[in-house]
């Protein structure tokens with residue numbers, strides 16, 4: 001069977017809960033907490049991945065009829081491959097996970113700590129176009145604290161994957177709970193999806209808000225307090 005036929009069969013034959021890809025259309029499904037990865041995802045090196053992606057992306061451009069001998073386009077396949085692996089999808093590789101040191105809460109600060117307006121750039125895994133927004137994360141120390149910039153880094157690590165906003169929110173929350181050894185964490189993401197604004201339904205004003213409230217944050221009082229910090 002030719003590669004194109006195999007791909008065609010894969011796409012057409014794939015059913016999710018009885019629905020085909022065409023039935024699902026633009027609806028964004030969220031299938032689980034873990035980013036769906038193949039078991040052998042890291043069997044080949046980053047360098048090999050970049051080489052393969054460059055070849056395949058060149059083929060996409062060629063199929064679309066672009067002239068790859070043009071000076072402006074010649075370097076694009078390699079640039080895209082490098083950008084995918086080293087930058088915008090670098091969070092797929094566990095080796096890029098931020099190393100986070102835990103410190104004792106010497107100041108005995110026992111109220112919520114909020115890191116707000118963390119710039120968030122991710123990509124929708126259904127369309128491979130950007131998700132742009134802000135993340136707000138908060139925790140109440142269980143006796144341990146981490147450096148503030150680490151909160152940023154954790155958000156960035158999980159954002160640099162093909163994502164679904166719900167999963168991104170929960171992955172950040174689960175990571176914070178594990179590192180900080182507490183259930184008392186909150187994550188709010190407020191983001192625009194370019195797959196909604198620049199194409200498809202073309203709604204430029206809507207935004208998607210997702211949240212995770214764990215432990216002590218699971219109360220109207222705490223959520224209120226949190227929103228007061230975020231909105232001021």
Ligand SMILES: [Zn+2]
Pocket residue numbers: 028124125126127128193195196
């Ligand atoms: Zn999308």
